[in-house]
Amino acid sequence: MSSNPQNTTTQRPVLELKSSSFTVPLLVLNKYDLHLISDQLAFKVQQAPEFFKNSPLIIDLDSLVKSTKEIDLKALFGIVRNHNFILVGIRGGKPEHNIIANELGIPVQSATQTNRPTPKPQKIEPAPVIDQQSDNEKNQTKIITHPVRSGQRVYAHGDLIVLSQVSAGSEIMAEGNIHIYGTLRGRALAGVQGNNNSRIFCSDLQAELVSIDGIYKISDDLNDISTGKPVQLFLNEQNLVIEYL
Amino acid sequence: MARIIVVTSGKGGVGKTTTSAAIAMGLAKRGHKTAVIDFDVGLRNLDLIMGCERRVVYDFINVINEEASLNQALIKDKRCNQLYVLPASQTRDKDALTLEGVGQVLDELSKTFKYIVCDSPAGIEKGAHLAMYYADDAFVVTNPEVASVRDSDRMLGILSSKSRRAEQNKDPIKEYLLLSRYSPKRVNLGEMLSVDDVQEILSLHLLGVIPESQSVLNASNAGTPVILDEQSDAGRAYSDIVARYLGEDVPHRFIYEEKKGILSKLFGSK
Numbered sequence: 137m138s139s140n141p142q143n144t145t146t147q148r149p150v151l152e153l154k155s156s157s158f159t160v161p162l163l164v165l166n167k168y169d170l171h172l173i174s175d176q177l178a179f180k181v182q183q184a185p186e187f188f189k190n191s192p193l194i195i196d197l198d199s200l201v202k203s204t205k206e207i208d209l210k211a212l213f214g215i216v217r218n219h220n221f222i223l224v225g226i227r228g229g230k231p232e233h234n235i236i237a238n239e240l241g242i243p244v245q246s247a248t249q250t251n252r253p254t255p256k257p258q259k260i261e262p263a264p265v266i267d268q269q270s271d272n273e274k275n276q277t278k279i280i281t282h283p284v285r286s287g288q289r290v291y292a293h294g295d296l297i298v299l300s301q302v303s304a305g306s307e308i309m310a311e312g313n314i315h316i317y318g319t320l321r322g323r324a325l326a327g328v329q330g331n332n333n334s335r336i337f338c339s340d341l342q343a344e345l346v347s348i349d350g351i352y353k354i355s356d357d358l359n360d361i362s363t364g365k366p367v368q369l370f371l372n373e374q375n376l377v378i379e380y381l
Numbered sequence: 382m383a384r385i386i387v388v389t390s391g392k393g394g395v396g397k398t399t400t401s402a403a404i405a406m407g408l409a410k411r412g413h414k415t416a417v418i419d420f421d422v423g424l425r426n427l428d429l430i431m432g433c434e435r436r437v438v439y440d441f442i443n444v445i446n447e448e449a450s451l452n453q454a455l456i457k458d459k460r461c462n463q464l465y466v467l468p469a470s471q472t473r474d475k476d477a478l479t480l481e482g483v484g485q486v487l488d489e490l491s492k493t494f495k496y497i498v499c500d501s502p503a504g505i506e507k508g509a510h511l512a513m514y515y516a517d518d519a520f521v522v523t524n525p526e527v528a529s530v531r532d533s534d535r536m537l538g539i540l541s542s543k544s545r546r547a548e549q550n551k552d553p554i555k556e557y558l559l560l561s562r563y564s565p566k567r568v569n570l571g572e573m574l575s576v577d578d579v580q581e582i583l584s585l586h587l588l589g590v591i592p593e594s595q596s597v598l599n600a601s602n603a604g605t606p607v608i609l610d611e612q613s614d615a616g617r618a619y620s621d622i623v624a625r626y627l628g629e630d631v632p633h634r635f636i637y638e639e640k641k642g643i644l645s646k647l648f649g650s651k
Contacts, residue, residue, distance in 0.1 A: 282541065285535060285539075286532075286535040287534075287539070288542070300584070303534045304531060304534070304582075305535065
């Protein structure tokens with residue numbers, strides 16, 4: 137047996153470092169009141185105790201640091217752990233919070249992923265504590281006049297209107313409705329923050345994937361949709377319905 | 382001020398270097414002082430296609446590192462005195478290119494040249510990014526097959542978001558489609574995407590169609606830009622493209638299968 141670690145052609149290496157992405161629940165804190173947080177968390181866990189048992193969790197401090205100066209991270213971590221979560225990181229904290237977290241062995245996640253919607257682990261009535269967007273960012277309609285090219289991503293906090301085509305290999309997302317006045321060949325995801333009333337309107341549906349509120353269809357499921365005809369997509373009791381206009 | 386043209390595609394092997402050489406020669410032959418720069422550091426080819434590989438002393442990286450002056454590195458073409466070639470370095474890699482260095486070289490060239498043609502490497506990494514960053518016009522070279530079209534689409538997205546014009550909120554880069562290695566016969570047989578198919582996916586202004594032609598390979602091997610071969614389809618197609626780019630109204634050719642005349646039957650046409 138060769139002990140050369142480079143020898144990968146004849147045998148599988150002992151270990152490989154790979155990167156992979158996971159969906160982890162995010163605890164967004166808007167108000168610094170440890171008792172209230174503990175109570176609300178207990179209420180959430182009680183709704184689905186098996187689901188949350190030993191579930192990984194990341195704490196988002198972004199809006200908390202804007203309103204509160206002193207945050208007792210150690211106490212906060214204690215509360216989360218008392219509810220049987222396994223804390224795997226914080227994000228959105230100030231440098232001093234990051235230092236404390238690191239000292240306590242908690243990794244600091246980058247906060248730049250905020251444009252990525254965090255899928256809700258399951259259908260729970262949204263509690264006022266876990267409201268993610270400030271009001272002025274909501275309901276803003278975004279209008280795109282140029283083609284959305286392969287590899288590009290567009291995110292709208294409200295509705296999204298595309299006056300051109302959406303190419304294969306691109307991704308458009310909106311918290312509200314999506315209107316496409318061209319051919320949709322890429323991915324379109326409406327109601328990404330959990331709005332099951334949102335719809336997708338499209339003048340030519342050749343999409344790789346369409347989704348409303350996390351319920352999706354891939355292009356294989358769209359085979360019987362004739363191209364070149366305008367359609368709308370909406371949810372009817374957890375079913376994604378496609379209807380000619 | 383010079384007009385900076387990037388010849389790009391995303392995918393490799395579609396004819397970027399052939400196009401760069403032909404376009405640069407075409408512009409120079411019409412009396413415009415033109416420089417053509419090879420951005421494919423480490424895999425330099427442009428000097429071979431231009432037939433000046435035996436005259437390379439200094440290269441693009443030497444100029445960026447200030448080891449040579451621009452005039453020392455520029456190679457004057459023997460066939461056309463308005464054309465200069467700035468070769469890439471074969472012994473370095475793309476990391477040797479810097480945004481500031483490329484900017485300085487292009488600024489200096491802009492003072493004396495009318496057109497600067499940047500031959501982009503394949504891919505969307507550093508070399509390709511720097512080749513297109515300062516561009517005013519982009520020639521997107523695409524083959525009529527799905528992978529090439531998809532990669533071109535990706536490149537168009539990068540052109541519209543990661544260029545200097547995009548970052549400074551100026552007018553966007555003007556994008557033109559060049560469909561190369563096109564064979565109307567194979568389109569009719571359903572083996573190849575048609576011009577219309579590609580146009581529908583990319584929705585881009587078509588500057589010209591270059592037919593699949595044996596003369597391209599011959600010209601490359603001989604170190605002569607194919608535009609100088611006025612007998613060949615590809616050479617005439619590139620002449621049309623240069624004319625159209627300069628604003629002349631030239632009808633498109635080579636899109637549909639030509640009826641074989643008695644001459645082409647006798648001599649055979651490829």
